[in-house]
Amino acid sequence: MKKILLAIITSLVIATGMQGGVVYAGAFSGSKDAVCAGVALKEGQTCAQVTAGSRDPSDIVKVALNIFSVIIGIIAVVMMMIGGIKYMTSQGDPSQTNSAKNTILYAAIGVVVAALSQVIVRYVLAKFA
16 A cells, blocks of 8 residues: 555656756857747847846745645545545454544545645735735
């Protein structure tokens, strides 16, 4: 059971890591204009006006929180499924049935904690940002 859970978590981590690509501009030997040609410029904006890392810190926190919530949600659903399978295969054994119920309960508590973290962080960002 632990091997299955480890395989699921590993595949989720790998899948989320493959969504974005990394660009190494230092290895490029062309001109600045050639590099800038690949950047989506706003109307009337020149290549010299493009600034890197100009994102608001609260936006970064929101994106990180959304990614965290999606990962927690996926893990919670998987754990609820594992708890359901454990419950169905317990064959009436009280200790296995109790273990399955605890797995489902703790997964539900995890979802509630993740949802409350969303609410708290968004409240703090709205209040102080």
